[in-house]
Amino acid sequence: MENNENQEAPENAKKSSKASTSNDEKAPDSSDNTTQQKSKVSKAKKRKKPKDTTAPRHPLTGYVRYLNDRREAVRSANPSLSFAEITKMLANEWTNLPADKKQQYLDAAEQDRERYTREYNAYKQTEAYKLFQQQNEKKLKESKEEGKSNHPVVAPELEFGNFDIPIFTEEFLDHNKLRDTELRQLRKSNTDYEQQNAILQKHIENMRDAITKLESEITQQEKNNASLQKHLDHMRTTLTNGFSGVKLPGIKEVATQQNIDTYMTNLHSILLENSSHDANLLQTVRNIVGGLEFNG
Template identity: 40%
Template structure:
């Protein structure tokens, strides 16, 4: 024997709600109320239409979607009404489970308390005794019907009256749209700046890579020249070993070979006649050097 109870009929508790509108329990744990076929259509098409018209306002977007819905054939509308039926079945199933919970019991108690408070003659009535509803019906409360139309309009009319679009709401939405346009403009400017910076960064990276390559080549060239210089020093050291050069007090070595060559050159330039024997000896040594041993 199943432990689930049949859902409590909430229609009897709809006092003060528009006639024909179902009252859905709200609160923690309550199932999400089902959507009408029209709302399923809105949810499917809204982003596509917005993408096609990026600057469209919220009210114009809703009117455009409503007009598009009115142009749908019955067969096309049935697709979304089927979605609504499945959503309603889902809601009924979840509602049965929700009615077994303590949260639902608390919700019922709160509704009873609210109704007791509202039983006082505080509601204004229209002529004829009909109570004025304090709430507007939303799209989500529709059971698959088309959106309301302006009096005198035809089923194919593109002008619809949507109750939630009050002047205050539209003004607030207009302000938000202006802010959104400013943000989009700033985003575009930042993206352009980022593109310029990225180009600069790429140029800097290319310049750094070029400098690194040139530095590496220069280091290799310096290393080759240094090796060449060391080879020349060794040949000069071997050729002039034992030769006495005026002004040199220490024996010739790797440390003072550069000094010896510099001193010898100075003697040749300043007093060539007085150092003719040394000059002839230096010429002979230089002529006998095997330059093939110099490392390249």
């Protein structure tokens, strides 16, 4: 009996060894399959549309502009809230924001959208745009050909596997937080500068329109002044020719091209006095004026 038990023990040990060996061999296979599937998932996720770094900057909506303006203040006032909670709070603020204040952000967004449309239309005429389109079409074609040959099947549950979360030091976290704060401040400053540039650009366009309008009005006024000056010169010449032989009482000078303005002023003063001895002068003036033609 003891011999049988001793013989069975090595046999059981061998079986146990084979079983463990079998289990050890199966584990790497399962790991390899998981690794390959994760690799396929990673490759599938990486197949994103290429980003055109040379294209104009996309416009920001009014809501995003409001978030950029308010996020830092809300974060400072509520340091214990998460990013999602802060975003939810800002969304509620945007919903309840007065119409006049909300319109300011919407107007800025509309100006930014017009800016993007202008810049993108101009960008489509450049060689950089054509080169990017060619590269994009080439990558798309290669991606389709690769997809036809591989036909990867991605299980949805693999996208949410166990991930190793590294434990960062406090120094790294503080450094990362500082850099994140600086990045938000730079983004906010960039947004403010872009809004100011949009407003200044609008002022410049208005000033250019006003200058063009003033130049047109000045040109028209110069033409009118030239026409009036021509008519005035014609009237002076006509009056000088008509009254050159008429002497005014008490005045030795006769009407000339140089003194016609003073001459007509004196004549007007004499006629307003309505003296009896000026009856002949008044009749003479009537006859001369009646025969003059002032249309040049």
